[in-house]
Amino acid sequence: MRDIIITLIVFGSLPFFFKKPIIGLLMWVWISVMNPHTLSWGFASSFPFAAIIAATLLAALLVTKEPKGLPLTGVTITFIAFFVWINISTLFALQPDLVYEQWIKVVKIMVMILVTLMVLKTREHVQTFMWVLVLSLAFYGVKGGIFTLTSGGQYRVWGPVGTFIGGNNEIALALIMAIPLMHYLQLLTTNKWIRHGLTGSILLCALAAIGSYSRGALLAIAAMAFFMWLKSSKKAMLGILMILTIPLLVIFMPDQWGERMDTIGTYQEDASAMGRINAWIMAYNLAMDRPLTGGGFEIYDLQTFERYAPIPTDVHAAHSIYFQALGEHGWVGLGLYLLLGFLTWRSCSWILRNTARRDDLKWAHSFAAMSQVSIIGFAVGGAFLSLLYFDVPYYLMAAIVVTRIIVANELKAAGAPTSSWRTTPSTSFINRPGVTH
Template identity: 30%
Template sequence: MVASWIELIVQSKYRDRAVVVYCLLAAIPPLILPHPIALLPLAAIPLGLLFILKKPFVVCLTFILFSFFRLHEVFPQLDPIKIPLLTALGSYFVLAWHIILTRKVKTYWRYEHTVFARFFGWVVVSIVFASHAPSAFASFTSVYMKIGIMVLAISWLMTETNHFKLAHLLILGAGLTVGCITLYNKASGIGLVEGTRVTIPGTSLGDPNDLSLVLSFPMSYAIAFAATRGTGKIKTLLGLIGFGVFISAIIATQSRGGLLAIIAVTGIFGLRLIKSKLLLISIASFSLVILIAAAGISDRKSGGAAEEGVDASAMGRIHAWEAAFFMGLRNPLTGVGLSMFLDNYWNYATHSRAEGMAHVTHSSWFQVLAETGFIGLGLFLFLIYTNFMSIRSTLSRLDKLRDTPNENPQLTAIAMGTYAGLAGFCASGSFLSQGFLWPIYIMTAICIAIANYMDNHYPEPEPELKNDEQTTDTKGKFANKLKVKGYSNAKPTEDLAKKQ
């Protein structure tokens, strides 16, 4: 199409004028950017445009990784390039291009989409009734709206086995990058909080709890590579290295929420390997004691052994949870609005300013309760429950393909990593504020994409029908229910009756 337009211009009577206009346009960049080196990126624009049109999934995934892992902040040299902004614009452009114009992206809607849309919609409602709507709306447009768009984008674009492989590798690679920087800072004594807790200063990861949150997300995907048979020796080795890096880095943050995430994630893999639940609980309890000792929690200035009774860190959490509960209690329908917790803290706190300062919620559950009310909390919990049920169903179907020609180790690995990641989120989320951050929503998109892939490539066989008319009707109703919930291979009652 572009070639035909160029040919038309060259052969038209306005050829000379077109050449003049082109030369004038070509002269504009040197006037704005006089330094020759600054012009070099402009030469890559046509190639970049072709790339994002050919690889829309890579563009969207890059945007997510830079937004969550803050790689442009970890490496300040990347900040002038404005990669998050460019990839965001590229993502929106390529989605509109392929959905509206070329229609190469096949959109679909599943039951999991509906569950997510309910919670997302309620967050929007809470903004309307927020204590300060402009601030809540600003937070929504800066982060949460992008999350909502990317959930749909990833679930629609992730349609091939190579997409799952690439997502798995890039999540692990980005996490390893942050983990290695964390260990380097610890060894060099850079950015230590309270003298012992490592951070990455000058970034959004300057809080040890936030850093452990970022590190706990890719940890489950590292273990999945190491624990899944058939992924290959290189990926198994990469998974083992990643697991060691993430464990060491989380220990260096001395975050109790991060330690719980380690136990939860490894426990999910243990459930598949260890049959005895009592033995598994014993190992988990012993491992938690070892991790606490290795992390040196008792040496912390806040929350360490030096503080008698309930330490200041724990008391700060309790005060924040009390404030969050009263926010939800007095605003049961919509809460105080997105990101409005700290602004309303002293209006609902049960302690005086002399007894402590304002804290973030340090709990995803209390955060969602405070900012979206009891209805929002219920919808959020149901979203997590739906994700668990969806990924468990997918793993069950993948297990049935084991030792068959249709076995797919790569899909099993990312599904298992997502399943363990959900468990890690529930554990660490009880002590870290991540209700409106990327991890749970990335896993939601992956859950939807895997379930859709399984329905399209490995549809479940139709249930056998008996001669009994009542049984036929029951099967038909069950199939109709599955179809409503997004299982495209389910057959309606009428079709089953015809087969009968």
């Protein structure tokens, strides 16, 4: 039954892509982030829904009369440069015969991020986009939180099998990113029942992240909670809520959870932690040997570790977005990735400065603030996970870019000054002379 429902929803939506490409983008996000087809047990579990949606959306963009183009911002240009460099490093990969499958996967993700930048145009687009993105993740957070409650935290929470967020560490980080964005959605709605539902979802997502037994997630939660408190306009109330809630969540977990978290302070005695450090040193040594392009995809094998790792037989994945970028794409790739994050952060800061006293742009102010909290969570948690190509942070980046342009256009239309010409974004678009917001 699930197979039929998902199939009807996907194929029933395809004709509407040509009238409103945003519908196609929302369907893509739903399928690629939530992966609802993996919840079925029949033909739908392996059916290429994502490919069909992407192909139809690209076709719709070719024939639609809606204006389209890429926004001209530093973030966009840096993202394209990073995308181009990934392709260059692939040409010089250590394992040229093995990289094709991963390269195709990454190219698809990056192309759809560019499509996202082309399709999102208005405030309504951004807000609807965030609803679909966040709820696609919250589904697993609510499900995982309930599982943790009913099992007493005795078992780990896992994500959908065969996806970016299938592992316990990966689903935890995804939920951590989603929590502040759920709070943003709370600020959007005036319906008290939806707000209460989002509050419950936030608590369950936090419990699910803790129930994943991910040590990196615990560090990310701590960093994110502190930064959220700093960004909050109601520090006293939020502080009291954290003081009451977080200890209760931790106390609820069994002794085995506490024992695992205790290994953070004794990482030298933990084989998993030391294996990650071995992989990080390998990535650094590889990058020093091949500073421009790194080793490309598929470098986590015995041959590469024998050449660059201090413990040659202890083969591990990168377990860090930073060392993954460094090892696979060299110092140039890491530099572009860090620059992308920095510019995205600055875009949020620009939005915050220029919307602080504008009630009509309060939505953008709240979005930028919670986006920075989400970025903090990913930046800390990502230091321990191989999620360089995880699409959700790039979707958030795209939404921030478009929001900044919308704000700039609104301020320009109102004749309001911006904080600094150096931080004012270009409001023009490639092949897109007129934009109506």
